[in-house]
Amino acid sequence: MLDHHRPSAQTRAVRPDLPEGETHPRCLEMAETLRDLFAAGGGVRPKDLVGAGFTWAEILEFKDEASRLATESSTRQVSIRPDLMADIVEKARQAVPNRLPLPRDTTQTQALTVAWGKYCAARGALLVDPWPGQRERCIVVLSAYLDRLPIFPTIRKAVLAAVEETLPRVAQ
Incomplete structure (x- = not known):
């Protein structure tokens, strides 16, 4: 009988070509998708991301970082410049x-x-x-x-x- 509460022995391959501190390309793609989906509908559900082509594993792995990136890139600092x-x-x-x-x-x-x-x-x-x-x-x-x-x-x-x-x- 399978024990569903035990972590999987499978590990994801580490990308040796991704330099330390650099964001995974799928995470960047998810951040952009989050921005687009939010702009279109005002909210994003996991099934929206699945519909956009992301796997559940990618959603679990990148959702927090992608959300942070989407928020940062959507926020602009506006300051009124003095009149010339x-x-x-x-x-x-x-x-x-x-x-x-x-x-x-x-x-x-x-x-x-x-x-x-x-x-x-x-x-x-x-x-x-x-x-x-x-x-x-x-x-x-x-x-x-x-x-x-x-x-x-x-x-x-x-x-x-x-x-x-x-x-x-x-x-x-």
């Missing part, structure tokens, strides 16, 4: 209230958000009712916002000039 001058110009041209230009060493504060909101409102008013005073108000309000940012005066002037070019021309 081109970003500041583009954001000022678009004047979207929730997209403040924030260069390096700038934290979004309520005061900055309010100042940016005033510029966006002035820009919107100019588009609805273009007249010389409204155009001038737009530039003054943007200038007040830029004064709050830690940028050089030359950058401030360049941003104002670039934005002024895109404002509607109005007759005196």
